[in-house]
Structure formats: structure tokens, C-alpha cells
Amino acid sequence: MSLCKWFIYMILLALSPVLCRLMIAAFVPGIRVVSASDLMTFGLILAITNISGLETGTPADDPRKSLHTGISLLLVVLFAAMFTVTCFAELPAHPVQENYVLYGGIIISAASVGFSYMIWNRIIASQTARARGRQ
Amino acid sequence: MYGTIVLVICVIVGIIVAAVTISSVIDTRRRYYNDFMKRRGHS
Numbered sequence: 001m002s003l004c005k006w007f008i009y010m011i012l013l014a015l016s017p018v019l020c021r022l023m024i025a026a027f028v029p030g031i032r033v034v035s036a037s038d039l040m041t042f043g044l045i046l047a048i049t050n051i052s053g054l055e056t057g058t059p060a061d062d063p064r065k066s067l068h069t070g071i072s073l074l075l076v077v078l079f080a081a082m083f084t085v086t087c088f089a090e091l092p093a094h095p096v097q098e099n100y101v102l103y104g105g106i107i108i109s110a111a112s113v114g115f116s117y118m119i120w121n122r123i124i125a126s127q128t129a130r131a132r133g134r135q
Numbered sequence: 136m137y138g139t140i141v142l143v144i145c146v147i148v149g150i151i152v153a154a155v156t157i158s159s160v161i162d163t164r165r166r167y168y169n170d171f172m173k174r175r176g177h178s
Contacts, residue, residue, distance in 0.1 A: 064159055064162060067155065067159075068155075068159070071151075071152060071155055074148065075148075075152070078144070078145075078148055082141065082145075085137070085141055095136065095137050096137045096138050096141070097137070097138030097139070098138070099138070100138030100139055100141060100142040101138055101141050101142075103142055103145075104141050104142045104144070104145030104146070105145070107145050107146060107149045108145045108148060108149050108152075110149075111148070111149040111152040111153055111156070112152070114152075114153065114156045115152050115155070115156050118156045118159050118160050118163070119159075121160075121163060122159065122163045122167070125163055125167035125168065126167060128167070129167045
């Protein structure tokens with residue numbers, strides 16, 4: 001899997017809820033352009049795909065495999081918890097400032113994109129090194 | 136108040152993830168790309 005495929009299969013696929021909302025917001029007035037729950041979905045998809053890639057693509061002797069799996073699990077828990085927080089925002093009198101949750105979602109999603117890029121770059125590098133070792 | 140707590144947690148986790156990302160990028164370059172260059176006889 002190349003990094004171009006990573007971008008197409010993961011980033012664009014995970015961004016599909018955000019892109020659909022953008023498309024609807026362009027034509028229908030009154031709909032928000034960005035929603036915190038869409039960002040949480042984006043981050044969840046990225047983190048779960050990272051775990052799948054780490055389990056299948058990383059060599060067993062990689063000393064950072066456990067660290068990366070742990071960070072990915074932490075991100076899954078955080079995104080799921082933040083998704084729950086966004087559900088509270090649907091209540092008529094809720095104590096959650098939606099803007100702050102949105103800013104937090106943007107920060108953590110940006111960090112997730114960098115983390116996912118690093119993981120898949122490492123997986124590709126390890127597979128290339130293994131393939132060259134066999135030659 | 137709850138929004139501020141969520142934002143603070145996100146910033147802390149974001150800093151941790153960024154730190155792990157940067158250190159792992161350096162480790163990846165040292166571990167795999169140096170090895171690759173050595174095999175090709177460039178170092």
C-alpha cells in the first residue's frame with residue numbers, strides 16, 4: 001500500500017461524512033458547515049484502521065508496536081467519549097459549549113492524521129526493507 | 136465548563152500524540168532508511 005492509496009482509501013473515505021455535510025451546506029441554507037460529530041467519525045475511522053494496519057503490517061520485533069497500538073486505542077476511546085459529549089448537545093439546556101468541543105475535535109483530528117501518516121509510512125518502510133532483505 | 140474540560144483534554148492528548156509521532160518519524164528514518172542506504176552502499 002502506497003501513501004497515495006493511504007490518502008485515497010483512508011483520508012478521503014474517513015472524510016466522507018464531512019464532505020457530504022459540506023456538499024449539503026453548499027446548497028441548503030441553515031445547515032452548519034462543520035460538525036463535531038463528523039470529526040469524531042473521521043478520527044474513529046482513522047484510529048481503527050491504524051490498529052488493523054499495526055496488527056497485520058508491522059513486524060513482531062518492532063519495539064514501538066505496543067506504543068502505537070496503545071496510542072491508537074487511546075484515540076479510539078477519546079473519540080468515542082467525545083462523540084458521546086456531542087450527543088448531549090442535542091438537549092435543549094445542555095452544559096456543553098459546542099464551539100470548544102469543535103475546536104478540540106479539530107486539534108485531535110489533525111494530530112490523528114499526522115499519527116496515521118507516520119504509522120503507514122513506517123509499515124511501508126518495514127515492508128520495503130523486508131522485501132529488499134529477501135533479494 | 137464541560138466544553139473547557141473537553142478542550143483541555145484534547146490539547147493534552149494532541150501534544151502526546153504529536154510527540155510520539157515526531158519521535159517515531161525519527162526512529163523510522165534511523166531504523167529503516169539508514170538500513171536501506173547501507174545495503175545500497177551509500178553510507
